[in-house]
Amino acid sequence: MGKRPGVLLASRSPYRRELLGRLVDTFEARAPEVDETPLPGEPPATLAQRLARLKATAGAAIGPAAVVIGSDQVAALGTQILGKPGSAERAVSQLLQCSGQTVAFHTAVCVLAPGSSTPLEYLDTTQVQFRKLTEALARRYVAADQPLDCAGSFKAERRGVMLFERIDSCDPTAIQGLPLIWLAHALQQCGVEIV
Numbered sequence: 001m002g003k004r005p006g007v008l009l010a011s012r013s014p015y016r017r018e019l020l021g022r023l024v025d026t027f028e029a030r031a032p033e034v035d036e037t038p039l040p041g042e043p044p045a046t047l048a049q050r051l052a053r054l055k056a057t058a059g060a061a062i063g064p065a066a067v068v069i070g071s072d073q074v075a076a077l078g079t080q081i082l083g084k085p086g087s088a089e090r091a092v093s094q095l096l097q098c099s100g101q102t103v104a105f106h107t108a109v110c111v112l113a114p115g116s117s118t119p120l121e122y123l124d125t126t127q128v129q130f131r132k133l134t135e136a137l138a139r140r141y142v143a144a145d146q147p148l149d150c151a152g153s154f155k156a157e158r159r160g161v162m163l164f165e166r167i168d169s170c171d172p173t174a175i176q177g178l179p180l181i182w183l184a185h186a187l188q189q190c191g192v193e194i195v
Helices: 014-020 044-062 088-098 135-145 159-163 180-189
Strands: 007-009 067-077 080-082 102-112 120-130 164-168
Touching: 007 014, 007 044, 044 067, 044 102, 044 120, 080 088, 088 135, 102 180, 120 180, 135 159, 159 164
Parallel strands: 007 067
Antiparallel strands: 067 080, 067 102, 102 120, 120 164
8 A cells, every 4th residue: 555645734824734644644844935915806716726726836845745735715895805904993884884794705725636737626615694783782792702814704603693694605615615525525536535
């Protein structure tokens, strides 16, 4: 029986590291340097896919013998991209902008197996319908969960669920940054043992 390939997560996200840890016990996480600037007129879903591919390709240069996972998530209110707020004030402002609206979270994954020139790629689009929010509620929520490093200014795995009317998705982990249902099958195709 041949040696099983290692796994490299091409990401600095602690959320993606935690999610991948649900599938595999041992992996390396390294953040490749990738320019994440959107191209002029680039749709949010296309941006997520392009960045996932760029991260996987850059990760393959770091760990050429590993199965490399590149992933990116782009949140969009219509065509407007919602970035990570970075501050409590911007998080409150972003939540109020999303109040009563539907926000699309495009989560793209690209997996490269060693020696393969054909990537495995996937895009999940999760639709999040926000409740009508008051400024007071938005401020209390931001103080409680501190979602300053999260696109959309919430943590769905924590108290952020109180902000929504509904979430429509094919994979409940996609909103957190890594669709594990698809990824589990992709890793198995690449020779990575899940169980």
